[in-house]
Amino acid sequence: MDTVLKIENLTKQYGRITAVRNLSLEVHRGNVFGILGPNGSGKTTTLGILLDVIKKTSGSFSWFGQPPTKEMRKKIGAILETPIFYPYLSAVKNLEIVAEIKGAPVDRIEPVLKKVELYERRHDKFRTYSLGMKQRLSIASALLCDPEVMILDEPTNGLDPQGIAEIRELIKQIAREGKTIILASHLLDEVQKVCTHFCVLKRGSLLYSGSVEEVNKGVESVEVIADASDMEMVLQGYPMAAKVVEEDGKYIVTLENGARAADLNAYLFSKGITISHLLTQRKSLEKQFLELLAESDNA
Ligand SMILES: Nc1ncnc2c1ncn2[C@@H]1O[C@H](COP(=O)(O)OP(=O)(O)OP(=O)(O)O)[C@@H](O)[C@H]1O
Numbered sequence: 098m099d100t101v102l103k104i105e106n107l108t109k110q111y112g113r114i115t116a117v118r119n120l121s122l123e124v125h126r127g128n129v130f131g132i133l134g135p136n137g138s139g140k141t142t143t144l145g146i147l148l149d150v151i152k153k154t155s156g157s158f159s160w161f162g163q164p165p166t167k168e169m170r171k172k173i174g175a176i177l178e179t180p181i182f183y184p185y186l187s188a189v190k191n192l193e194i195v196a197e198i199k200g201a202p203v204d205r206i207e208p209v210l211k212k213v214e215l216y217e218r219r220h221d222k223f224r225t226y227s228l229g230m231k232q233r234l235s236i237a238s239a240l241l242c243d244p245e246v247m248i249l250d251e252p253t254n255g256l257d258p259q260g261i262a263e264i265r266e267l268i269k270q271i272a273r274e275g276k277t278i279i280l281a282s283h284l285l286d287e288v289q290k291v292c293t294h295f296c297v298l299k300r301g302s303l304l305y306s307g308s309v310e311e312v313n314k315g316v317e318s319v320e321v322i323a324d325a326s327d328m329e330m331v332l333q334g335y336p337m338a339a340k341v342v343e344e345d346g347k348y349i350v351t352l353e354n355g356a357r358a359a360d361l362n363a364y365l366f367s368k369g370i371t372i373s374h375l376l377t378q379r380k381s382l383e384k385q386f387l388e389l390l391a392e393s394d395n396a
Pocket residue numbers: 111114115116134135136137138139140141142143283
């Protein structure tokens with residue numbers, strides 16, 4: 098698997114505030130990688146460091162297996178905030194200026210405007226655009242240099258439901274064309290709908306990193322009752338049990354990813370325990386995310 102980005106022990110301190118704490122991550126080619134976290138968790142700071150607009154305090158990162166350089170930076174298209182376009186100029190004129198600044202070929206303007214579905218409105222003034230159209234023009238501007246990686250910070254912030262759906266569809270389409278996308282979002286739903294992989298940050302620390310598909314399957318938890326005095330000990334000894342909690346004579350067993358209730362049943366049977374009640378529950382990504390954030394508060 099091609100590693101596009103590798104972050105190792107990255108830390109950023111603003112005086113006494115640690116915005117990013119010992120962060121290590123890997124993003125592979127073709128991933129749509131979501132950096133998920135509540136406000137102030139360090140998402141923008143992380144993206145700023147990766148784009149060389151914020152200076153790291155310690156740690157390192159590499160793009161395409163090499164330390165970051167200006168040349169490398171050209172392979173990365175980014176939208177950290179809405180770029181400043183001239184309100185009285187059209188999309189075409191604005192992109193001509195961007196192309197000039199970035200040294201991108203002018204003949205890319207037409208295809209990128211088609212891609213973001215602004216071609217019909219290409220001669221209209223920027224100030225007549227809706228917020229969603231402005232955001233799509235930002236994406237067009239980032240695509241001008243045909244980057245291998247796109248970085249987006251809260252790409253749907255402030256948009257109405259239709260604008261949100263359009264931007265999400267556009268991100269997925271860009272990913273289908275083989276680009277790697279890294280996006281920061283505080284919206285779990287967004288990460289779930291758009292990303293293939295994600296990490297969770299809280300107060301600058303990494304709480305989780307993995308594939309959306311794996312987490313979407315949901316962790317299985319099983320409620321079991323059996324008349325056995327050594328039940329708790331036997332359950333604690335089950336290698337696929339991530340957590341065992343006793344509640345009013347019932348045991349709630351959270352299974353490791355991939356383990357199923359039937360496996361637990363077979364294990365208990367092998368230990369001579371016959372169960373009188375078994376109920377399987379799946380935890381949604383949302384529940385797991387909220388628990389993860391809550392657990393880190395208690396840590
Ligand atoms: N220039 C700065 N000077 C001092 N503190 C800063 C600065 N920029 C960010 N911070 C602090 O660093 C922490 C992380 O902020 P950051 O903007 O990276 O988080 P975020 O996850 O992107 O949040 P948001 O979605 O609200 O932008 C916060 O506590 C923030 O107040």
